[in-house]
Amino acid sequence: MTEQLVENAPSAAHEVGKARRRKEDARLVTGRTTWTDNIQLPGMMYVAFLRSPMAHARITRVDTSAASGRPGVVAVYSGRDFADEQGSLPCAWPVSEDVVIPDHPPMAVDEVRYVGEAVACVVATDRYRAADALEAIEIDYEPLDPVLDMTEALAEGSTKVHDAGNQAFTWKFAGGDIEEAFRDAPVVIERTYVQQRLIPSAMEPRAVVATTDGDAFTLYSATQIPHILRVMLALTTGIPEHKLRVIAPDVGGGFGSKLQVTAEEVLALLLTRRLGRPVKWTESRSEGNLTVHHGRDQLQRISVAADRDGRVRGVKVDLLADMGAYLMLVTPGVPLLGAFMYNGIYKMDAYDFSCTGVFTTKMPTDAYRGAGRPEATFAIERAMDELAHELGMDPVELRRRNWITHEEFPYTTICGLTYDSGNYEAATERALALLGYDKLRAEQADRRDRRDPVQLGIGVSTFTEMCGLAPSRVLGSLSYGAGGWEHASVRMLPTGKVEVVTGSSPHGQGHETAWSQIVADALGVPFEDVSVLHGDTSVSHKGMDTYGSRSLAVGGVAVLAACEKVKDRAKELAAHLLEASADDIEFADGTFKVRGTGAGRTIQELALATFAAHDLPDGFEPALDADATFDPDNFSFPHGTHLCAIEVDTETGASKIRTYVAVDDVGSVVNPLIVEGQVHGGIAQGIAQALFEEAVYDTEGNLLTTTMADYLIPSAADLPDFVTDRTETPATTNPLGVKGVGEAGTIASTPAVVNAIVDALRPYGVNDVRMPCTPERIWRTVTEADPAIWAGPTAAGNNIGDSAGPPATGGDTTDWAGPTVAGDDITGSAAEGGAR
Amino acid sequence: MPRITVNVDGIAYEEEVEPRLLLVHLLRDRLGKTGTPIGCDTGNCGACTVMLDGQSAKSCSVLAVQADGSDVVTVEGLARGGEWHPMQRAFHEEHALQCGYCTPGMIMAAIDLLRDDPDPSEEAVREGLEGNLCRCTGYCNIVRAVRRGAAEMSRRSASESSAQEVPAP
């Protein structure tokens, strides 16, 4: 525990920092949960959606009459039936002046633009009957060409997804003199990386229940954002905000996928309004794979200019980002969240970023765990490994030569962000020791010497990220439509128990436990005496919800701030009751005492005194309760070093992670158990991108990976145990010293794994394997490699097979292919590794 | 419509069901046994795992009529006399759940796994739970929990059998 925390947590209890078992678990391990799909209301009807089988088509005829006559069917509607009422699904992040935000009807009216887009719906007495009746709806389509490839979409004469064209926006950002940095640079690395499209795949499918008493509406939804959803639904449907209550009951994971205002949420409300009865919709997994927003899908060109000694001079990034068919809640903002991160943890003279958002006829993309930052981290960390290889330098040594040293914090990066604190050296040293880096490098050299068909690769990822979203002013300067503050209330009940209301909205993160720990220390009350309320806009009237690793770094700090206010009020009351000056009152372990005397009142006694209100100071309201809102001045910057040792069977393409080490620095820690769990889960999702997952569309624009049999979410059998540790450098930008942990593992692990695979295959002249690095891709890469390379003279940088390595502009290959002899170079890095 | 009798967590139900009704929908929509969730529609995720006549089964892949005359135990029926099953406790102790959506199925599958192998290695747990997906935890703590639960269950059955061997004074 840090001094800073002790200061803010004067109770002897010291709950903060303890590995408390979670309060949430009791209902979850016994099945007494409230998932949205559990909710049954009297007279409730079930909704099913008919979805477009075409990627791009005009709707020429709709006939719902046969479906209407089916047993149990209450109503059947097409998009046209709601055309005047359904509005347009919102995009809250108009990133640029040139952004095109197309109309996005919840049910398509004239044209469909991706497979899975809702075109009609059935309301029936049970789920089976609703699904049955879908078959009887007749829709005629006039096919249009699908638009599937971003580069082709931008080409002259391409079929247009929307009338305004296929370019959604352009966005640029620069720092320093990039031309100067690249001019005469002794080494320039240019690479193109494909961030494949991913499906977030929270285990709980989306579900919505809507009901009305004729005047007011309640919407239950499996959402991460009940507060934002309420505002957006009020604006979209015209239901006044004060007549709309949104409840996020137990929510089974989100990872960004439930940070959305969905067609189904809007339509559930409209159907309830029209029919005057409760409705429920729950998606099937196959429906979800088609229509829960997807993640990533960027084409990244990155160039790094460096000196021969490895010093990075500048980084240039050019992105194409696939928006899919529409801009959803924060679709165009996702690449911007990475725009300030392609410099990573490194010092440099210049930086240049440009991004073009592109419309295609696919499911829209939007936030998925890390949103923009995993992409950025992947590109820079992959490029650093390429640079190290090019220079014949150990990849850790290259990073060491470029990273911000711990004495240099706070450090303002080339992107203008001020990293408040960190210690990259400490995290890296720890990680190297845990992995046994030198020994593994020696083994690697041995396997290379022996031409072992099973090669060993070691991947390095020294990452940071910006999270704790976010300072409202910064969001404003980036054209985001809302703020980044968070709200909390702390209520002292007459019996001395405490209710905490938080505006962040958990779906697995353990807020009830962590917030209780913060409050227990701040107010000196038992952990068990605190309950945490959330996720219902009638209970928690203000909030900005949960995403961007913000809950603790913003919401937790708001809880602490509310506790401080409660304490101030309690102190005033204690002074009055003890007939002392407030200046003489000390607070420790839940008791307010007159300094130097034994006289005191516990916080519980004071709470009861406000309930009775018989003897309060003049003008003192009979309560100790307080509200607080925290708006951070800066982002927080967790960092860490992840190392992956992987064995690659060059004969079969199979890869097996042998050891995965993660040393993360997430600042001060409220609950180490929860932090470790978040890191584990994050790493697993990052590895999943590296090795397993990809949303695949065919040439007609049909999604091929609609089920969990096709979209390969890793099981326990596919993953290793992770070795995790932490260094603790408190954030200086919030009084808890915390940095956020929800996304860190996912951001760090993808490049660690791919770097390891490429490292294993270096002797074959391989410098990239496209994600996901499946056995087939690895096998092809090795098979297509020139067998002469191993002994050959100049092939170190040769780009092989399926990889996306060469510069898209077809520049001189010497730009990116190294002059060093592969074999020599390898010996070189092994020697360096061994020397450390 | 066929009439079936099924015992769920110790209560006998008699229900008329459509032949196509899935067991999981019978449990959730008809009997209010919502502790068992649904995570997919292809039998891949394991969220819906229950014990059907003492063996784990994915209740999304079983028709209600197939369960006629059967005994079903769900996660809601594991606790005894207000005390959690050792596996439930182990999941809590090892922080083997985050959102908890996979947890009921994971716990049921874990208990089933121990029928064949009361002291599984890490490897065996990972292989044994291959049919249950978790998106939150990265599985490390689930593996730990299953081994902890296994140890506790073995300890209990050992002390139970030794209690039986010792004659009453």
Ligand code: FES
């Ligand atoms: S819901 Fe039964 S296996 Fe997924």
Ligand code: FES
């Ligand atoms: S705990 Fe969320 S899916 Fe397993």
